[in-house]
Amino acid sequence: MSDFRADTVSGKLTTFMHRARAEGVAEPVRHEAKRLILNQLKASVGATGQQAVRLMLDWAMAEAQGGGGAHVHWFGTSLPPALAAMVNGALYEVLDFHDTYIPCFMHAVSGVLPAVFAEAEAGGHSGTAVVDALAIGLEVELAVATMLMPTGYYRGMVPAGLTGGVGAAAACALLRGLDASQTQHALGLAMCTPAGIYEAAGSHTLAWITGNAARTGLQAAALASRGFTAPPTAFEGDQGMFKTHSDEDRAKIDGILASLGTEWRIFGQTYKVVPTETITHGPVECALAILPRAGGRVVERIDIKVQEIVVTIVDGRRERFGRPSSTPQATFDLCHCVAAAWLRGQFTTAETSAPCYTDAEVIALSDRIKLTADPGRPTFEGCTMTVTFADGSSESHNVDYFLGTPNARVPDSTLIDLLEQYGAGVLPAGRAHAIADAVLTLDTAPDIHGLIRLLNKD
Template sequence: MSDFRPDTVSGKLVAFMRAAQRDGLPDEVRHEAKRLFLNQLKASVAATEQDAVRLLHDWALDTAQGGRGAHVHWFGTELPPALAAMVNGALYEVLDFHDTYIPCFMHAVSGVLPAVLAQAEVGSASGRDLVTALAIGVEVELAVARLLMPTGYYRGMVPAGLTGGVGAAAGCALLRGLDDARTQHAIGIAMCTPAGIYESAGSHTLAYVTSLAARSGYDAAALAERGFTAPPTAFEGDQGMFKTHSDEDRGKIAGVIDTLGQEWRILGQTYKVVPTETITHGPVECALAILPRAAGRLVARMDYRVQAIVVSIADGRRERFGRPGSVGQATFDLRHCAAAAWLRGRFTTAETQVACYTDPDVVALSDRVFLTADPDRPTFEGCSLLVTFTDGSTEDHNVDAFLGTPGARVPDATLTDLLEQYGADLPAGRARAIADAIWALDDAASIAPLAALIRKD
């Protein structure tokens, strides 16, 4: 195909991809891609019993009709690559324990990694090629997200549903060795077919949105390789992605695109150390910091000062759901998470289960959690908490950057520790072996040995 259009947004994204391939990725970018891979595994290892995952996995088995090629994490099931990408996408998403790119309110890796993993597995790619495809795919996705956010999010769209397929298509196109024109078409196909609204939060469908993003990107590259076409102006055209999915100023397009390869947005990722929505991490961290000082005193109320959007999101969820009535709703309820962390002295997957969110003490305390918008908080990386006890005494704590944000970076070893913690049912030594294999990907001739490790038997 010879219809490549280098003057368009998709064409400039392809040019960035080629430059990154030619010049090589910075060492810190390659390392971050491996950290993000490991992070997704600790986010998914405890998710196999979640209803959304089980339902999707069983559907994929029925749909596959014996097809094979790529593996579903932890189950060990072999499926056609597009279906494996879907189920792995749900595994990454369902516990909300993955990455967050806070400037765009999004989980960038969960749509890209399943697709490039499936493509790498069926294409017998090297570990180094997988890391390259993941890093470049995420970078393409984050550039598009920066162009669409925050107004795409304010419209009610799931950011990763909008852009995950674009990043996945870019990464899969690299692994397939597509030329410039076909790569542009792959990206354009994904730009024309985004999906996902935030009304899905608290239901199985939010995990399915990520599944669709992963499959969209995988299929887009496969179709483009066969000669399937998309408009080169899929992003900036009069009826393109930019106009239909955001209210941003067109003037920002050049500024974002021109910084590709100079500003690596992948390095701005936030990692989660507790399995719950990003806006709850600061509040949970504050509660656990004050708890040892409580010395048995009973809580009268917990007053948080947070970024204004946190109040809007948390209040909106309470208006929609009331008190949590499911695991998904508990995961997305800030007041529940704060109360559960205080009363249980921790926050793990157990604190999102029915025994916790129906506990009368947790319910009662959650009703005494109050949120006030703090105009001095530019993001939800920080917050403050004032706990007032029934005897009138108080304790307070402030967090400017909760653990996991770029300002409070999670050590590599902690990611492995979390994989061990949440993968307690893995065979002895398996979590360490998986982590070691990820760190060694640049020297791996194939990802098959790693894929064989990511299972529970």
């Protein structure tokens, strides 16, 4: 007899998952899921030389001892699915060039998609099954994150470390065809094993946290398929995920669960057009907008009005790191990123590399950037920048929604261009467009093997 508990949070999530799969995912949702796949690929193609990725890949190859089943993007290395998912999760995370779900301060796709790819490659699942599992898994993850945030984040937890495993478990459970009871156990197992604190920012550990979320979710579904059990009240129980990892009001839970399938949170994702963390995008966009008006004038100072939490985050990191001394620290240093964008006239991975973060001119300008809390800013999607020059003149620019947010949507063509730009030197000519075509038609493919072959750099 089934031990499925439909009255619990994991039970209601399971019911949504199975209903959504049975009814079929709507075409606009599928298209958004495919855009998010494309976004993750452009986020990772330029990351193959990152030390965190190389170290993790070396470790995974040693752990695998020659085993295979799924591939690491861009390297062509075959690993057991759980290890491939972990390394690909790190690839997605390391440049901080992926997605952001701003209401929850999280990168939702990076913990789910690697597990989906690894499970689908090993299991030979169809393209439609992959796209639908990703979309539904993300909705489960975002619903759980919405229940836990923002106080889970304020406690110091990495949101994707908390919930990425739950989304990955949901998606892999669908791909494996688990029944309701098994699916509930997979979700419960992932809910009982979240990991990741934000002290990791600026180090290799953040990439590990994301990779670990992908691996945890994949393994949770695999264990549940074998009869491994978890508590049905893993989320709302007296010692469950909700109580131990947030300070939210329990009253919000029912409304969030009721919205599943009618309000698709996948459409609230933000896409990054420059490789740095989300709070930095508005300031970098402002700097590059003002720069053509500078006319060679010497900068005296740069003042940026931002949401209050941005000031708190930036001040806290400067207190911990001082000036950047590594690429991860430069990526997470807003003042460095703005100074680099102004002086280099662009913002790419080169602007977070050692030649830039050790540049005396960049350091000097970074020290002349001041952030001020703007009580009128509801989120960090926007900011106002004023550049004051040595002659006393000034130029200002305001951004309410930086490019890539839901209110300033990035077209598919821009995502393809970014894949091509960051794939230069990694991919052969024409490969970026072939990958894009394969992604955007994935739901018509018999499996994902053709796409995976394209993701090998040879």
